[in-house]
Amino acid sequence: MRTFAAATHKDLYAQLKAVNPSTAYSPDRAYKWITGRSLPRDPSIYDDLAALADLQANGAPVGGETLRALDYDAFRTLMIERHGTRVPAEDALDDTDSRISARSGQNLVPTYISGSFLMFSPSWSTQRRNCLVASEMNFHRQASRRTLLSYTERLPGGDLVMSGEVRRIGRNLHIVLSNDDSEHVLVFTISSPPPPAAVLGGVMSGSAVHDPESRPAASSFVCLNLSLLNGSSEDGDVSEEHTPDGLRIGDGPTYLVATHEAIVDRLVSAGCELAKAEQMAPDILDIVLSGNAGTVDITGAKIDSLLRHLLK
Numbered sequence: 001m002r003t004f005a006a007a008t009h010k011d012l013y014a015q016l017k018a019v020n021p022s023t024a025y026s027p028d029r030a031y032k033w034i035t036g037r038s039l040p041r042d043p044s045i046y047d048d049l050a051a052l053a054d055l056q057a058n059g060a061p062v063g064g065e066t067l068r069a070l071d072y073d074a075f076r077t078l079m080i081e082r083h084g085t086r087v088p089a090e091d092a093l094d095d096t097d098s099r100i101s102a103r104s105g106q107n108l109v110p111t112y113i114s115g116s117f118l119m120f121s122p123s124w125s126t127q128r129r130n131c132l133v134a135s136e137m138n139f140h141r142q143a144s145r146r147t148l149l150s151y152t153e154r155l156p157g158g159d160l161v162m163s164g165e166v167r168r169i170g171r172n173l174h175i176v177l178s179n180d181d182s183e184h185v186l187v188f189t190i191s192s193p194p195p196p197a198a199v200l201g202g203v204m205s206g207s208a209v210h211d212p213e214s215r216p217a218a219s220s221f222v223c224l225n226l227s228l229l230n231g232s233s234e235d236g237d238v239s240e241e242h243t244p245d246g247l248r249i250g251d252g253p254t255y256l257v258a259t260h261e262a263i264v265d266r267l268v269s270a271g272c273e274l275a276k277a278e279q280m281a282p283d284i285l286d287i288v289l290s291g292n293a294g295t296v297d298i299t300g301a302k303i304d305s306l307l308r309h310l311l312k
Helices: 009-019 027-035 044-053 064-069 072-086 095-101 226-230 260-269 274-289 301-310
Strands: 038-040 115-122 131-141 147-155 158-169 172-179 184-191 199-207 216-225 237-239 255-257
Touching: 009 027, 009 044, 044 064, 044 072, 115 226, 115 260, 115 274, 131 260, 147 172, 147 184, 158 184, 216 226, 216 274, 255 260, 260 274
Parallel strands: none
Antiparallel strands: 038 237, 115 131, 115 216, 131 147, 131 255, 147 158, 158 172, 172 184, 184 199, 199 216
């Protein structure tokens, strides 16, 4: 905003109106966007901001979709290349901006990856081999631009709630989730999605909670953006608010029989339209059940044999 001599969001809105008289940018909602409480869903807003900034990368104009995916350092570099000294110096930034620049050695998560997701993954429990787990993950963007992920499963013995920081390395997101009370750890690797991050897919690993031997386990998973799934975002923003003591996916089972019908019922219970749920269920089953999932046995006779040879 300082680069464009805009003292308020209304000033910036006036400049965007000059670029596009029908811009969807809203000064009232912008206060939530800038604090990370929500994100604009209308991609045309990023197109208008890109037109105003007039940035170039590799000799080509930077469009709205590219602008939306830029991390802080890449964006600042392009702004300096285009607008020079009009971009405030690092020592002129406020506390929030200073915290951002302090993370210059780290890859920040794109801002459009936010909100709550309904997640499907194979059950690792030896007692529920033909089941899926319906859980929830929530991305929380901090004022410092760090992104945290909370993950919740409703299990027979009580809720499993885990959290960790999201790190982007290359084109993937990496999260180590932990629960100090249960000394339980999960590791997620998520393929970085294009805007608006409607669907996330990846691989999870860890150990099965109910496995008496706590053997390693791994599987694929898929997540659906809840705001897009059930149309719950009335003001057009992707909300990042989350109630820690209850899931936003609505009442419904955690363990599902791995069938088309069970997935359709779970999607509908989360607010999805029946016709849409029917269309999505086959792909969810295919993604989640692809490959070998479950516990990995790395003990036993083979390990003993290797030890005998190695320790001779």
